[in-house]
Amino acid sequence: MLHARRGSALRLVAVDAAAARLGLVGGMTLADARARHPDLAAQEHDAAADAVWLEQLGQDCIRFTPHVTLLVPDGIGLDITGTAHLFGDEAALAERVEDHCAALGLTSRSACAGTLAAARALARHARLPVSDEAAAIRALPVSALGLDAEATRACLRAGLKTVGDLAARPAATIAARFGMAAVTALHRLSGDEQAPSAPLQVETPLHFTRRFAEPIAHQASIAAALAELLDRAVASLRERGQGGRAFRLELHRSDGAVHALDIAAAAPTRDPARIQRLFAERIGALADPLDPGFGYDSITLAVPAAQRLDAAQSAFADAGEGDPASALAELVEQLSTRLGPGRIRRLIAQDSHIPEQAQAALPALTHPAAPLRLPAPAPGEPPLRPLLLFDPPQPVEVIAEVPDGPPLRFRWRRKLLDVRLYEGPERIAAEWWRRRGGEAPGGGGLTRDYYRVEDQRGRRFWIFRHGLYGERAGPRWFLHGLFA
Amino acid sequence: MIDVPPPDISLPLPEKAARQRWPTGVTTLDAALGGGLAAGRIHEIHAADPDDAASAGGFAALLAAGVVGRGKPLVWLRERGAVRASGIIQAEGLLELCGTLPRDCLFVLADDAPALLRAGHDALRCADLGVVLLEARGPMPRLDLTASRRLLLAAERSGVTLLLLRIGAQPVPSAADTRWSVSAAPSRSLPANAPGAPTFDLALLRQRAGPSGLSWRLEWNRDQRIFQDAALSGAVVPVPADRPAAGGTVVHLPALPTAA
Numbered sequence: 001m002l003h004a005r006r007g008s009a010l011r012l013v014a015v016d017a018a019a020a021r022l023g024l025v026g027g028m029t030l031a032d033a034r035a036r037h038p039d040l041a042a043q044e045h046d047a048a049a050d051a052v053w054l055e056q057l058g059q060d061c062i063r064f065t066p067h068v069t070l071l072v073p074d075g076i077g078l079d080i081t082g083t084a085h086l087f088g089d090e091a092a093l094a095e096r097v098e099d100h101c102a103a104l105g106l107t108s109r110s111a112c113a114g115t116l117a118a119a120r121a122l123a124r125h126a127r128l129p130v131s132d133e134a135a136a137i138r139a140l141p142v143s144a145l146g147l148d149a150e151a152t153r154a155c156l157r158a159g160l161k162t163v164g165d166l167a168a169r170p171a172a173t174i175a176a177r178f179g180m181a182a183v184t185a186l187h188r189l190s191g192d193e194q195a196p197s198a199p200l201q202v203e204t205p206l207h208f209t210r211r212f213a214e215p216i217a218h219q220a221s222i223a224a225a226l227a228e229l230l231d232r233a234v235a236s237l238r239e240r241g242q243g244g245r246a247f248r249l250e251l252h253r254s255d256g257a258v259h260a261l262d263i264a265a266a267a268p269t270r271d272p273a274r275i276q277r278l279f280a281e282r283i284g285a286l287a288d289p290l291d292p293g294f295g296y297d298s299i300t301l302a303v304p305a306a307q308r309l310d311a312a313q314s315a316f317a318d319a320g321e322g323d324p325a326s327a328l329a330e331l332v333e334q335l336s337t338r339l340g341p342g343r344i345r346r347l348i349a350q351d352s353h354i355p356e357q358a359q360a361a362l363p364a365l366t367h368p369a370a371p372l373r374l375p376a377p378a379p380g381e382p383p384l385r386p387l388l389l390f391d392p393p394q395p396v397e398v399i400a401e402v403p404d405g406p407p408l409r410f411r412w413r414r415k416l417l418d419v420r421l422y423e424g425p426e427r428i429a430a431e432w433w434r435r436r437g438g439e440a441p442g443g444g445g446l447t448r449d450y451y452r453v454e455d456q457r458g459r460r461f462w463i464f465r466h467g468l469y470g471e472r473a474g475p476r477w478f479l480h481g482l483f484a
Numbered sequence: 485m486i487d488v489p490p491p492d493i494s495l496p497l498p499e500k501a502a503r504q505r506w507p508t509g510v511t512t513l514d515a516a517l518g519g520g521l522a523a524g525r526i527h528e529i530h531a532a533d534p535d536d537a538a539s540a541g542g543f544a545a546l547l548a549a550g551v552v553g554r555g556k557p558l559v560w561l562r563e564r565g566a567v568r569a570s571g572i573i574q575a576e577g578l579l580e581l582c583g584t585l586p587r588d589c590l591f592v593l594a595d596d597a598p599a600l601l602r603a604g605h606d607a608l609r610c611a612d613l614g615v616v617l618l619e620a621r622g623p624m625p626r627l628d629l630t631a632s633r634r635l636l637l638a639a640e641r642s643g644v645t646l647l648l649l650r651i652g653a654q655p656v657p658s659a660a661d662t663r664w665s666v667s668a669a670p671s672r673s674l675p676a677n678a679p680g681a682p683t684f685d686l687a688l689l690r691q692r693a694g695p696s697g698l699s700w701r702l703e704w705n706r707d708q709r710i711f712q713d714a715a716l717s718g719a720v721v722p723v724p725a726d727r728p729a730a731g732g733t734v735v736h737l738p739a740l741p742t743a744a
Contacts, residue, residue, distance in 0.1 A: 327610050327611060327612045328557060328588065328610060328612045328613070330610070331559075331606060331607060331610040331613075332590065334606060335592060335603055335606065335607075338599075338602075338603075339592070339593075339594060339595070339599060339603065343592060343593045343594070344590055344591070344592045344593075345590070345591050345592075345593075346588075346589065346590060346591070347573070347574075347575035347589065347591065349575065349576070355574075358574075358576060359574060359575050359576065361572075361591065364590055369557075369587070369588040372575055372579070372585060374575065374576055374579055376579075376583075377579065377580045377583060377706065379706075379707045380707065382671070382674065382678075382679060382680050382681050382682070383577065383580035383581045383682065383706075384580055385574060385576045385577040385580045386571075386574060386577045387538065387541065387542050387545065387573065387574060387577040387578060387581050388538055388541065388570050388571035388572065388573060388574065388577070389571050389572050389574045389577070390571045390572075391571070391572055415535075420670065421671070421673050421677050421678060421679040421680075422677065422678070422679070423674075423676070423677075423678035423679060452678070452679055453679070454670065454671060454679035456670070457667075457668055457669075457670070458539075458667075458668040458669040458670040458671060458683060458685075459535065459536070459538070459539065459668040460538075460668070460671070460679050460682070481571060481574070481577070482537075482538035482570065482571060483538065483542070483577075483581075483679075483682065484538060484539055484541065484542020484543065484545070484546070484581050484682045484684075484704075
């Protein structure tokens, strides 16, 4: 069950079947509902998430018809003119849609009518299934017209309970009594007037194919074909005001084999030379080289991902090297294409105080440069965090003066190191709130006591004791990082 | 007998534009380098011992972020094996060490030495970068004189400085401008026996067209973002005020004549 703030009260906006059986309805205040059934499971309503979901569902429904209209907040209109026969008939199509929705875990009601407004009203208010459309529309309650609350109440007070009652009156009378909106709504239901609709835009995928009369195998011919395809792709991208983020080249060999090459750009681009360079890089990085065999008989270039890219003023002649940010982006995409996107990374600070989780190394291709949100180090202090961190920490044998005290001597990588200077402990607790039962004493995980130590030669280490003596018997020591 | 004209030695050599130099902040060091580290060149930084990898890496990072780069983007290239041997680079640790970070830091992991060198070469050609830090572990026979000359050509063309961090390698002939050996040095302790600011023992093994064989003990001053001579910044045992230092005598200086 979902609730949201309406006016000054929290009211129910949606109830599930179980709640409906308990007699709860939308519009009731949450306090009333709680008073009746104290153990209600109520969540706050997220309208934005619903809108996104509806949009996704609408895009998904393009499988049934290219003409999909979103009926915000909770409906989808499909214009099935000319597409019903692809699924058998209208009933079969409706069944397919309902099955599809059921597979997604949705409860749906569907109705088919001559106009979008009529179908919407029937799906929401009529008794399904509908056999006679005109009769069903006449039998709809006046609330199906979607008038404001006052006009609906006025209709009911005048004894006009159904759409049919209202439609039997002269239009001028209705307009005078209940406003012009009532007449318009009636006309839209009956199909005398078409309501404007804004169907979802369907982007045609960018897909360019070049077929050859004879299979081609020469590198020069393939390069020429690619250049031609790139010109077409770039022209389309420019028309849309977009730049490609990913490109896919498919080489169809005459014996049926398909070689696919994928590249990704760090920033949207429609520079053919740059794209060509990336493809050359990709071909160079292939484990086994492309084998044209008896030749390729068609080449396809697709742009699976495109983003908005506004036209930029090109520099004046001899103005310089060009945009420095794009030079760096080119380096990123070049290295990502050759070594793999995960191999060139940026460090992003994370919300965690556990040292090994405090940063994430994420592909630079998909994560643009952003200033690190880290506090500036305190003046006068030496570095408190190591430059290099071992993950997992490396076990060390430590001799301490007293069990709880700082390390005196430790053995790391089979070398015995004497501690000359130390600072600590810096106590870092485990993230007990992430663990089941972490709030109970001893349930939150082991605390770490970190020491910054320097050995006789001046090397600086970050070592910690895993667990306090109260938490476990004989806690172990680990070396976690190296300072400069 | 044909008269061979004497070679005209008065022709001036093609003059190269004076390189930009980045001063380190230590007077004697900058004097030995002729003003500082040259930009658009290769500087080799050897870890004196494989155990000093963190110190050499830290010194290279300081040069990259604090001295040479001056805020321009940094690319740090490593081999995959480096992560297991000496750990993951920490952004927070880098910031704590240098006091400031370049505008953009990219970290590249290469599979093997050829891929590493090729990626380094590509990075050097990107003129937007300030520094490329290439961490090469082991002897790496691929990184010979020819390879380093190739890197130098790319660096000179773009003006990007290459810091070549060598760990566990013997110095071999290369096109580097300077070659350093770095090891950890005991730091000046803070109150309560705490380890102090990063301190390095630095030896200038070789310098193209300049003196070499010099050594320093440097301390990094993060607040001013310069290196300091650790011997001058008070790392020596302070002289007691009430009695003469061991082996010395108290000399009374004559009073300065007051200005008339």
